[in-house]
Amino acid sequence: MEPTFQLPRVAEPISLKDKAYNAIKSAILSLKLKPGDPLVESDLAQQLGISKTPVRDALLELEREGFVTKVLFKGTYVTEVTLKDVREVFQLRAVLEGLAARLAAPLLSAKELEKAEEIIAAAEAALAEGDIALCSEHGKRFHNLIINKADNQWLQSITRNLDDHLQRFRLLSDQINGRLNKSLKEHRKILETLQRRDPLAAEEAARGHLFSVLQDLSEDEDASES
Numbered sequence: 463m464e465p466t467f468q469l470p471r472v473a474e475p476i477s478l479k480d481k482a483y484n485a486i487k488s489a490i491l492s493l494k495l496k497p498g499d500p501l502v503e504s505d506l507a508q509q510l511g512i513s514k515t516p517v518r519d520a521l522l523e524l525e526r527e528g529f530v531t532k533v534l535f536k537g538t539y540v541t542e543v544t545l546k547d548v549r550e551v552f553q554l555r556a557v558l559e560g561l562a563a564r565l566a567a568p569l570l571s572a573k574e575l576e577k578a579e580e581i582i583a584a585a586e587a588a589l590a591e592g593d594i595a596l597c598s599e600h601g602k603r604f605h606n607l608i609i610n611k612a613d614n615q616w617l618q619s620i621t622r623n624l625d626d627h628l629q630r631f632r633l634l635s636d637q638i639n640g641r642l643n644k645s646l647k648e649h650r651k652i653l654e655t656l657q658r659r660d661p662l663a664a665e666e667a668a669r670g671h672l673f674s675v676l677q678d679l680s681e682d683e684d685a686s687e688s
Contacts, residue, residue: 478512483520485510490529490540491629501530501538528627545683548631551624552676558621559605560669563652565612567661575657578607582649589642597646598636602629604649608656608668635675638682648674 486506489495501521507514521538524530531541570578585600609621635641648671655663 478516479519479523482506482510482512482516483523486517486520487524487529487626490524491626491633493630493633495540497540497542497630499540501540503538543630543634545680547627548679548683549676551627551631552672552679555621555624555628556669556672556676558617558624559609559672560665561614562609562612562617562621563656563668564661564665565614565617566608567656567659567664569611569613570608570656574607574611575653578604578653578656581607582646582653585649586646589646594636594642597642598632601642601645601649602632608652631679632675635679635682638678641675641678644674644678645671 486495486501495501503514503517503521507517510517521530521532525532525538529541530538532538581600581604585597585604588594588596588600609618612618648667652664652667652671655667
């Protein structure tokens with residue numbers, strides 16, 4: 463059967479613009495490029511070994527996504543993280559992850575609960591060794607395990623859309639003294655409610671955890687401004 467339309471052939475697996483976009487975005491999300499850092503097209507092009515055109519296109523896309531800010535007559539910068547941004551994303555994520563925990567509580571298998579236990583244990587080991595990045599990554603895996611188990615594709619889609627912005631906020635919160643240790647205790651509390659198959663308690667624990675992170679970020683921001 464002949465197709466009713468013809469898709470254009472793909473010339474390359476990934477364009478130079480996409481490569482530049484992925485590299486710059488990765489640096490922003492990992493805080494290698496920090497909020498407020500200047501983004502000079504010629505410097506970025508030289509580092510990536512490409513021309514300025516794909517870099518310019520990549521920066522335009524990142525600007526549309528809110529990761530890059532262009533200031534007239536001054537230049538382009540990594541978008542600052544404001545307390546308003548943090549508050550809005552965490553408020554929304556708290557509601558979504560609370561719902562995910564409530565939906566996942568009766569659905570998680572014994573094997574998946576064991577996996578969650580292993581993830582938390584790995585995070586605790588990483589923190590004990592001083593590996594903050596690895597500890598944070600395990601924390602993200604714990605959250606994703608619960609979200610992926612919730613039988614709601616729209617919830618999963620919306621949380622994925624928030625993930626990139628949340629990643630920066632999560633790494634910023636991880637730098638607050640004692641925050642990771644507190645998060646691990648809160649993760650254990652969430653896990654305990656899931657092991658009891660208590661949907662409402664799981665929802666409350668998941669929401670409480672994210673609002674706890676938000677509170678610490680807010681207090682840290684207030685302290686830095688005083």
